[in-house]
Amino acid sequence: MSDNESDDDVRTDGSGSGIVAPDDETPSWSERKQRTQGLSRLTYEYFERGRREDQDLRQQSDYVERDVLAFPAWPHEMMRNLALTSFFVGMILFVAAALPPEMPNPANSGVTPAIILPDWYLYWSFGLLKLGPLNPDLAILGGQKIMADRTYGVLANVVVVGFVAIVPFLNKGSARRPVEQPFWAAVGMSGVVFSLTIAALSIKNLIPMDSHLLFDLTFLVPIVSATITYAVLKTMREGYMFTLNRRYYRLRPPK
Amino acid sequence: MADEFIKGFAALMVGGLGWMTIAGWYRTPSFEGAQLIGEVTVEEPTVFDTTALLLMDAFFWFAIFGCLTFWVVIPLFGELRAYLDERSA
Numbered sequence: 142m143s144d145n146e147s148d149d150d151v152r153t154d155g156s157g158s159g160i161v162a163p164d165d166e167t168p169s170w171s172e173r174k175q176r177t178q179g180l181s182r183l184t185y186e187y188f189e190r191g192r193r194e195d196q197d198l199r200q201q202s203d204y205v206e207r208d209v210l211a212f213p214a215w216p217h218e219m220m221r222n223l224a225l226t227s228f229f230v231g232m233i234l235f236v237a238a239a240l241p242p243e244m245p246n247p248a249n250s251g252v253t254p255a256i257i258l259p260d261w262y263l264y265w266s267f268g269l270l271k272l273g274p275l276n277p278d279l280a281i282l283g284g285q286k287i288m289a290d291r292t293y294g295v296l297a298n299v300v301v302v303g304f305v306a307i308v309p310f311l312n313k314g315s316a317r318r319p320v321e322q323p324f325w326a327a328v329g330m331s332g333v334v335f336s337l338t339i340a341a342l343s344i345k346n347l348i349p350m351d352s353h354l355l356f357d358l359t360f361l362v363p364i365v366s367a368t369i370t371y372a373v374l375k376t377m378r379e380g381y382m383f384t385l386n387r388r389y390y391r392l393r394p395p396k
Numbered sequence: 397m398a399d400e401f402i403k404g405f406a407a408l409m410v411g412g413l414g415w416m417t418i419a420g421w422y423r424t425p426s427f428e429g430a431q432l433i434g435e436v437t438v439e440e441p442t443v444f445d446t447t448a449l450l451l452m453d454a455f456f457w458f459a460i461f462g463c464l465t466f467w468v469v470i471p472l473f474g475e476l477r478a479y480l481d482e483r484s485a
Contacts, residue, residue, distance in 0.1 A: 239417045239420070240417060243426075
């Protein structure tokens with residue numbers, strides 16, 4: 142590329158409209174700040190410079206005929222995968238050999254333990270069985286419950302699993318980062334926090350807290366966290382300029 | 397900057413792994429008690445025990461000071477030098 146080219150193609154070598162500075166004339170930050178167009182201009186230059194560097198790389202590359210510059214699977218990718226696999230297998234062997242866990246006594250099948258709990262990853266489901274206080278007493282039935290507490294707990298599992306199952310149909314997941322859809326990020330955060338608080342509720346006899354307070358917090362903390370998430374992400378949108386980034390390919394130099 | 401990050405991270409991981417291993421040998425009296433920070437209960441430390449306990453402390457402080465050096469001290473030094481250069485120029 143020389144500066145003497147006089148064809149009418151779009152030039153990306155820094156000549157012409159002066160949108161992209163040549164390497165030795167890259168403006169300093171104070172010079173950029175003095176430009177009147179400000180942010181839109183700066184953003185355009187930023188992306189245009191990246192595009193031009195891509196173009197230069199492609200033109201200087203040996204792989205001119207190819208669409209994608211990438212590494213071949215053999216040997217490059219395979220070497221990397223083997224290195225990673227060896228590392229993790231080595232770590233497993235090292236930890237197993239150097240720090241073997243103690244083998245405790247086998248469980249006594251003739252004795253029922255004092256506290257019966259499922260494995261930790263099922264605490265949330267176990268906690269949903271303890272929602273008896275939410276089971277409404279219906280006045281029209283003379284204060285009777287319409288279903289037993291245990292039935293109610295099982296139905297709560299159905300409701301929660303059903304909600305998790307329909308979320309992919311309500312939101313297609315087009316957002317690539319939480320700031321783009323603060324509402325759904327808040328929904329996700331409340332779900333994560335609820336899975337933790339409901340797990341804490343399921344072991345309420347092990348938690349040093351009033352069980353009624355814990356029951357209330359189980360439902361209040363997810364709402365609070367969702368509110369905070371929504372507020373924070375909504376505030377972040379301002380500085381994040383994601384609408385600007387989203388229009389990257391439609392960007393034009395400002396007049 | 398990425399180089400400094402991975403150097404500090406490597407120091408943290410190598411030191412942490414070495415400390416965790418030796419502390420698992422000497423400072424974990426029971427599987428159900430204190431893990432890695434229990435009391436050292438070696439009656440008559442041999443040369444190997446003494447060396448291992450010394451190495452344990454060495455690994456621990458290497459992890460702490462290694463990551464502090466590469467993540468805090470060296471960048472601070474660079475910032476300071478850039479600032480002084482800019483002011484004197």
